[in-house]
Amino acid sequence: MMVRNRQYGSKFAVAVAVGMLPLMSFAAGELDVKIGLTGPLTGSQAAIGKDHENGVKLALDRLNAQGITVGGKKLRFELLSEDDAADPRTGMTVAQRLIDANVKAVLGPYNSGVAIPTSKLLNDAGIVMTTVASNPRVTMNGYPYIFRIGASDTQLGTRMGTFAALKLKAKTFAVIDDRTAYGQGVADEFIKAARENGIQLVAREFTNDKATDFSAILTKIKASKPDGIFYGGYYSQGGPLRRQMKMLGLKGYLLGGDAICNEELAKLGGDTVDGNVYCPQGGPVLEQTAEGKQFVTDYKRRYGIEPLTYAASFFDGMNIIAKAMQKANSVDPKQYRAALAALNQPGVAGTYQFDEKRDLKNSPITVYTFKSGQPVAISESK
DSSP: OOOOOTTHHHHHHHHHHHHTSOGGGSOTTEEEEEEEEEEOOSSTTHHHHHHHHHHHHHHHHHHHHHTOEETTEEEEEEEEEEEOTTOHHHHHHHHHHHHHTTOSEEEOOOSHHHHHHHHHHHHHTTOEEEEOOOOTHHHHTOOTTEEEOSOOHHHHHHHHHHHHHHTSOOOEEEEEEOSSHHHHHHHHHHHHHHHHTTOEEEEEEEOOTTOOOOHHHHHHHHTTOOSEEEEESOHHHHHHHHHHHHHTTOOSEEEEOGGGOSHHHHHHHGGGSSTTEEEEEESOOGGGSHHHHHHHHHHHHHHSSOOOSSHHHHHHHHHHHHHHHHHHTOOOHHHHHHHHHTOEEEOSSOEEEBOTTSOBSOOOEEEEEEETTEEEEEEEOO
């Protein structure tokens, strides 16, 4: 069961008003704390990267307005955003840039292929990293400074495999993945769970995260007449894939991981993204909780758009970092890291309590379908 923070709404109104004051208005006794963010701020995944940045900015407004103190000084948080372009090599470059800037924490990366190498770099530098990257390898090494604040591929892929068998009553499925660490990871977990629940895998095909034409793969799959296709990859390919499924007469289901679970999928796939498309998201349905509704309202007021999959998680990530700093009475990651690991803190997107690998102990998963271009929740795992 999710525990809620009922104080979110009242605090945020103050944050918006105060967070925009000129820098010169802050007292001399303040301590500037640099926070890094790395994600795909340009390119085909830019919408999701900006969504994460927006979530962090909302948290910083609130925290700066509250004027929390550590070591007798009022903290003022400053965000340094870096575009990793969803590319591992670029991700390493920008992570080093954040290290050199003396950030006290990094939120992101989003992509598992970026997060896996970056995790070692940041851990070796002694900087806390909080990420929603879902490949199990992100936390497999047990790096003490690396925390996952979303569900893992094991949880997401397994959920969709059992959903396909038990809810959709599917007998056969084809699987396509984009060969990224995320896409392969979530596809492998789907296959494992689907097979354990009696689904026959009739095809396993591969593409890449820049592809736009899936006709050859889909034509090959069509001959096996599967009940559905599971796609391990991102919305930027998932939308065109669904559109081309319909063009070729593949009328079955399209399932995927959390990376296709947002309205951007429907923008790219049009009306082919319908009630036969299913995807998971970690955490509860925001619109079903008071603080979730408030978060959505405040996000839309600030940015004029709906939040996507993980804006609330990035908002929470910044807040739990600040909470750990308070508990440790230090902004030094070497001091507050242990406090973060021991935290049991409610947030907008869930309750943050970590296991020995610093994965979330409790990450319920909600399954969504699509209606009128928007993801609509249909069920939640307990």
